[in-house]
Structures are given as structure tokens and as C-alpha cells.
Amino acid sequence: MSSMCEEITRRQADITRLLLRHIQAPLSGDLCLRGVLPAPAAADAVRVVVGPPGAHAPDGCTAYEIPLHTGDDEALTGYDVIGLLRALGASTHIHPSDRVSVVLGMTLVRIDPATLRPAPLTRDDNALTILRTLVHPYTEEQPDPRLLGFLFLGEDRLRLYLDAQDVPGVVAADVGLFGAVTALLAALPALLTEEERATVDPADPHCSRLVDLTHW
Template sequence: MSEETEEIEELQADIAGLLLHLVYAPLVDDQHVRGVLPAPSAVAAVRVAVGDHGECTPDRLTAYEIPLRQGDELLTAHDVVGILRSAHTGTHIYPRSRVGSTMGITLLRVDPTTFEAAPFTPDDWSFTLMKCLAYPSTEERPAVRLRGFLFMEQGPLRLYLDSEDVSGVIAADVRPGGALTALLAALPSLLGEEWRTSDGVDDPHCRYLVDLTGW
């Protein structure tokens, strides 16, 4: 793996962790983060799905694809939040070449140079501080790393994960609740159980999908 690819993967993981609180706290007005998707491997970007609180229906969500590199520099996770807030505020005209769809969700490809990033709020900084205190970083990479997430229709939560034992991004559908501690402990081995896997043909953000909704 190249150093550049590793930097992008680490940044995607940082963004997923930073945006977790915006599932519950609004991003802007009454709009919440409903998914963070690691863009397909050929794209050095992250995709963030936004919609009403609790919304899971794809055609009621909007996803913004934000490139993670600006010139020779990588954006920070905080930069991404600021650009996302600006992109989702007010009216913006996107040329046809920058409008697409993914998994039934309208996808808008953002040009960061056309937006003035919104400032990080006191609540954002407070969350960042408390998250660092509650979950101090370690020098060792975790056995399973969160690269993104998406709330799916009918209840499952799709987690985008990677690990040192399985290459690429693997999606795992889980049902929140129940024996979460046991599930988290078992995830490293479950991701590699081929009989649980299915090709993620409807999801370009992963190599394959592991169905853990019945685990």
C-alpha cells in the first residue's frame, strides 16, 4: 500500500469518527448526518449523506462527495465538516457533470474551491475534546477500523470497516442493540468468514458485504 493511499484511508476513518455526533446533533438547522461513505478506491474523497433526523429512505437523502486533497495538501477532518456545512446551506448550482447517484441517493460532487468553509462550532470543539479524553489514541492500530457508516432502510446499520487481516473496505450490516460487546469482539474474525459474505454489487464503497443482522 502506498503512503498516499494510507493517508487517505486514515483521513476517512478520522472523518467517520468526527461526524458520529452529527447523527444526533444537527449538522445545520434540522439536517443530520445519515451516512459517511469511503469513496471507491480510485477516488481520494469521502461521501457524506445528509437528511432529516432518523431518515433512511435513499431518495430523501443527499450525499456530498468531498475531495480530500487540495493541491498538494490533504484536508483535515475539520475542513471537511466546514465544507459540508457550507455545501448544505443555501442554494448552490451544480453542473450536470457534478451530479450523479449512488445506492439510490443523489450524489453531488463538491468543488471545495467554490465554498468558504463554515467555522467549527463550540459544540464541535467540545465533542472533539471529550472524544479524545474518552477514547485516547494508541500507537497500535485497532484490530478493526471504522471507515464509514450508513443507516439503511428497514433498520440495519451498515458499517464500513477495514482490518490488517482482510484487505480493502468491507461492509458489515448489523442491527444495533443486543450483545454489542460480543459483536465488537468477534468482528475481526467475522469479516473474513466467506460463507457470510456477498458481493457488494449495489454498493461501490466496499469490496464485499458481510450480513451480521442475525448474529
């Protein structure tokens, strides 16, 4: 993997990790996180899916593609992404038609950060940073497999986007939300490498292969 691709992948994983709490804690109003998607072809961007609380399918959700660098090549952090999402949720924006498309049944909007003023961090954001850092100190060692994103596909179906040392590209793993979750997570590294489980989802441009583990 080239150093540029590795940097994008690392930042994707960092942003996903930072955003996870917004599955339950709204970003703005009743706008919650419903997914984080790796941009196709290792693009320097992240796709964030938002929707109402409790939405467990892409229908009715919106995906925003946000570049990881601004026009002056300044890198956006996960907190910048949160600020942009809050700005989008706080007011009505009319997006040019050439920036709107559809992916996985959702509206996909490609955002130009230069046209938005990010919402500032809150006291709770800063409190969470302090507490998270003490509980989970930063480490250079990356997990394997590494979580790059996720998407709710149904009431009992969650798609995980993973980067694994022994598997090329981005692999998606569909898992159930009930059952032997702890055992599944323990077995996940080995399950991802089993070629007989690997298929392709032609409708999903965010992964190179798919492993269905919903009935494991």
C-alpha cells in the same frame, strides 16, 4: 497496502470518527449525518451522506463527495469537511449536471471546495475537541477492524465499512440495531474472515465484499 492508500484509509477513519456525533447533533438546521462512505477505488476523497433527523434509509438523503486535498494540494481535515457541509446546508447551491449522479438510490454531488467558503468552527466544536481529547487521547495504534464509514439502510439495518488486517479491500458488514449488539461487536473480527459469509453487492461501489450479520 501502499503508503498512499494507507494514508487515505487512515484519514477516512479519522474523519468518520470526528463526524459520528452528528448522527444526533445536526450539522446545520435539521441536517444530520446519515453515513460516511469510502470513495471507490481508494480515491482521495470522502463521501458524506446527510439527511433529516431519524432518516434510516438512503431515500431522500444526499451524498457529497469531498476531495481530501484542495487545488493547491493542502490536506483537508475533518473540521474542514464539517465546515463545507454546514456551508452546503446553510444555502441553496446549484450544482453543474456533470457533477451530479446517483449511488445506492441517493443523489451524489461531487463538491469543488474552491467554490465554497466553509462555515467557521463553533464554541461547541472547540469544547468537544478539548473534552474528546481528554477522554480519548490520540494514539498511533489503529483498531482492527478499523471503521471507515457507515450507512443507514433501514430501520434495523446499518452497513459498516471496515478495513481489517486479515481481509483484503474494504469489507461491508450489515448489522441489526437491536439484539445482542455487544456480543456481535466482540465476534466481529472473526466473522469478517469467514469466507462462507462473504458475498458481493453489485450496487455498492464502496466495498469489495459484503457480510450479512443482521441475523447473527
